[in-house]
Every structure is written in structure tokens, then in C-alpha cells.
Amino acid sequence: MQFTAVPNIFFSSLLPGIEDVNELKTTLNIFWMIYSKRGYPRFLTFNEMLGNKSLVGSLKTENDGIEKTLSDAVERAIGRGTIINLVVDMDGKPTDIYFLNTASDRKTVEKIRNGELIPAGLKAAALPQSIADSDEMPDIFTLYEQNIGMLTPIIAEELSEAEKLYPGEWIRDAVKEAVSLNKRNWRYIARILENWSAEGKSDGTYKRDSQKGPDKYSGQKYGHIVKR
Numbered sequence: 001m002q003f004t005a006v007p008n009i010f011f012s013s014l015l016p017g018i019e020d021v022n023e024l025k026t027t028l029n030i031f032w033m034i035y036s037k038r039g040y041p042r043f044l045t046f047n048e049m050l051g052n053k054s055l056v057g058s059l060k061t062e063n064d065g066i067e068k069t070l071s072d073a074v075e076r077a078i079g080r081g082t083i084i085n086l087v088v089d090m091d092g093k094p095t096d097i098y099f100l101n102t103a104s105d106r107k108t109v110e111k112i113r114n115g116e117l118i119p120a121g122l123k124a125a126a127l128p129q130s131i132a133d134s135d136e137m138p139d140i141f142t143l144y145e146q147n148i149g150m151l152t153p154i155i156a157e158e159l160s161e162a163e164k165l166y167p168g169e170w171i172r173d174a175v176k177e178a179v180s181l182n183k184r185n186w187r188y189i190a191r192i193l194e195n196w197s198a199e200g201k202s203d204g205t206y207k208r209d210s211q212k213g214p215d216k217y218s219g220q221k222y223g224h225i226v227k228r
Contacts, residue, residue: 004032005150007102014082022059026073027082029055034100040142041108041119043097045090046074074098084109088119103156104141140171147175148184155186166193170201 006028018024029052034042049055050070061069077083084099086109097119099105111117140159145151151159162171174192178184 004035006031007150008152010082014080017080020073020076022069022073023076023080025058026055026070027077029058030077030083030098030100040146041099041105041117043086043099043119045098046071046096049074086112088112102141102145102151104139104145104151107139107141140168143172143175144186147179148186148189158186158190162190162193166197170196173201 010027010031014027015024018027026049029049030044033044033048033052050067056066056070059066059069059073064072074083074085078085078098081101084101084105086097086099087094088097089095090097099109108117112119140163141151141156144155144159159171170193171189174189174196177192178189181188183189
């Protein structure tokens with residue numbers, strides 16, 4: 001049996017305000033469809049939603065037709081802040097794509113807007129020449145969600161702190177090690193990073209970018225544990 005991750009904030013903040021049953025069904029199906037995807041970044045198009053027989057078959061449709069009904073439900077979800085809408089050029093025509101409104105996806109949307117990332121399936125020629133290809137290494141927020149679990153505000157804050165303290169490759173390696181040992185939680189990953197900071201990583205590095213030595217971490221949150 002497989003499961004779909006639904007953030008706790010959905011139940012505490014979003015669900016109480018959803019009165020339209022079509023918005024509710026669309027929102028839940030969006031969670032399901034996005035978390036069923038693989039790769040980076042994960043997003044949906046309107047046509048993908050329209051092609052989901054389970055979703056369209058569940059919507060209450062009046063005289064406007066199923067496409068208008070679904071469009072209205074999606075607009076309600078956007079207005080509520082559940083999802084983020086971005087218009088891109090796909091196959092030579094404007095296309096709406098949708099992301100969950102999470103910390104990692106907000107950063108992804110900014111990368112696309114700033115011309116730093118081409119999502120899979122989009123034409124590079126339709127976007128600025130400076131865009132990196134879609135095989136770019138995901139940021140730490142996406143890395144966490146893809147390998148560990150749902151990103152909560154507390155975890156997002158911890159990740160932001162870790163990004164200031166440790167090299168990005170350390171964080172990626174720590175996540176990889178935690179996954180290989182089936183220890184999929186932030187506390188275990190943080191312990192790995194703290195140990196590497198105190199005792200040195202297996203490759204002998206203490207550095208972040210060009211700065212050498214454990215003094216990089218002095219005065220930081222975990223500076224007291226750094227081995228000198």
C-alpha cells in the first residue's frame with residue numbers, strides 16, 4: 001500500500017476554510033499527483049489534471065462543463081495559497097504549471113522566473129539563454145522532501161541554519177548516508193553533520209567554498225563542538 005504526504009498545515013489552516021467541494025477534491029488530487037512524480041522539479045500542468053479521470057469524475061459539474069469547473073477549483077486553490085501558478089512557454093504557447101506552496105517550491109519558482117532553471121518538458125529557446133539545464137542538483141529543501149519527508153516550517157528553519165554552517169556537499173552526503181541506513185529523519189542527519197564538523201569528514205575537509213579550517217564554524221550555532 002502506498003501513501004501520499006499531506007502537510008499538517010492543510011488540516012489546521014486550509015481545510016477549515018474550504019467550503020467548495022470541488023476545491024477540496026482538486027486540492028487532494030494535486031497532493032496525490034505531485035507526490036507521485038519523480039525528478040526535479042515536480043509540478044503539474046492543467047492538462048495533466050484534466051486528464052486525471054479520478055479527479056474529473058469526482059467533480060460536481062454544472063452547465064459550464066468539466067474544464068471550467070476544474071479551472072474554477074484550481075483558481076480557488078491558488079487564491080487560498082495552497083498552490084503556486086506560473087505561466088511558461090511550452091511548445092511555443094503559454095502554459096500554466098502549478099507547484100505546491102512550500103519553501104522549496106517557492107525557491108524553484110524564483111529560479112525559473114530568474115532564468116536559472118528549465119523544468120523538464122519546457123523549451124529552452126523560450127527562456128533566457130542563461131538558464132541551467134534541468135539536471136541541476138536540487139536545493140536542500142527539495143533534497144529533504146524527495147528523500148526524507150514532508151518539509152515543515154521547523155525543519156525548513158533547521159535546514160536554513162545548516163546551509164549557513166556546512167558545505168552543501170556535506171548536507172547532500174549526510175542525507176545520502178541517512179537514507180542508506182534507513183534513518184530518515186532530520187535529527188540523525190544533523191548528528192552526522194555535527195560529527196563531521198567535530199571530527200572531520202572522511203575526505204579530510206573542514207572547508208566551505210575556499211575558506212579552510214574549522215574556524216569557519218566558530219561563533220556559529222554549533223561552533224562550540226568544532227574540534228580545533
